[in-house]
Amino acid sequence: MKQSLKMALLVAAIGLSMPAAQASIINFDSLKGDIFEGGDIVKADPLFNLTVLGDGMAGAIASASTCSILDCPSGNNTPYYLGLNDGGLQISNQLGFKLSSFSSSFASPLAANLPFSVANLIVSGTGLRGETFSDRFTLSGQNTNGNWTFSDFQYTASNRVFKTLSFAACLTTVTGECVPFSNNQAQFAIDNINVAAVPEPAEWLLMALGLAGITMVMRRKNKAQTISAGIAS
Template sequence: MKHVFRRVAAVAAIVLSTGAAQAEMIDFEQPVTAPFAPMLTHEDVFLQGSYAFLAFSNASNAGFGDLVGAMIDGNDLSMCSGVVCPTNNTSTFYGALNDGAVAFSRLDGQSFAVNSFDASFIGGMGSALPPVAGLLRLQGFTSTGATMSQTFQLAGPNTGGELGFGSYQTSGTFASTNFAQVYAFGFACNAGGTCNAFSTDRGQFALDNISVTAVPELETTAMFALGLIAMGAAVRRRRQQSV
């Protein structure tokens, strides 16, 4: 029976050293339940896989019913009648509208890292857009309250006048940090290169295919590993008692 105990102890050691990493792709294909779905208003909460999302406005006078986002079907862009949406995505994606922001975290409370995502600017109808139409900023908060951010440039229209998704990867310390919650919000840029957030109602963006990896906190992992060791010891004792 010693070999059984050794195997359990070995598994526990691996769990302690690596954690049970959980990779997931948030693709926004899960149906959303909200009062005005697929439109999303201030403080609407919706679920996607193992994650909860909060759509909200940063305006001081924001209230119930204020439009801040939408779940957009890339095969039917009729929802984009008042804005210019990206045209190179045929799946469902999240669109942040009217300077709206979105925050997301895991349902089980575990921390997670953001690896990559697809994003595009969403333009205002009839407005000329510069080569860098806007910025997308991710701001992460750790379980200890520390925060850091990373900002990404969103391209303007292509030669055909259409906006499109690009693929982005996080990097450096931001990429290697596990966050309890991540905010995403947009900036609108003008031809002079000045970019503003939360002041123009044009800081709009589309978001899709967020690659995230969750790793249980050390305390949770240690408890799981100790449980495995205790289980192996119990099996060994029962075996010895039956001999």
């Protein structure tokens, strides 16, 4: 009984001593001025694999000071990922992860006065069991100053567990429908992708310790019963 109590206290103590599970916020602050082609790896976070989707030049790291050719968004003073020429960005972690929020904006290939939404961000993914998901988010038009700006989006289906997740943009019609092929004009900016690996490493350790404790208690109990039976006989 004392041993089982000690094990329970040990598991509880380790759980309390560990830091609370923290979500990873994938940003691109450590990458400056990089240009990517389809299939390239973006080394933005060690816990997740980021792969550029598309053909040819399909992505870049941009900022307010480096984005001079395109009509890039304002409202973000740090480097961010820019999906170019209908390209996308895929995030993967085979153990599973959840998405809770991200910041995004449309990026126009040409300077134009467009005070209304012209694009959607498509968030699609594959779950651990092979199920597929797809959601669309409306990217805002230009503000009163004629600038595209980042908006924060909450992913309301935050209980979904993905093994792969991709971001891409589509131009939209006046009714909000996606145009399937956008002639390399569907471009987007994204940053601060809030994800969390599932399960957390701390959860695995606590689960393992708990199972080990139960196994030890059961072995001692069975041994005690065997000895008692032997004495009784």
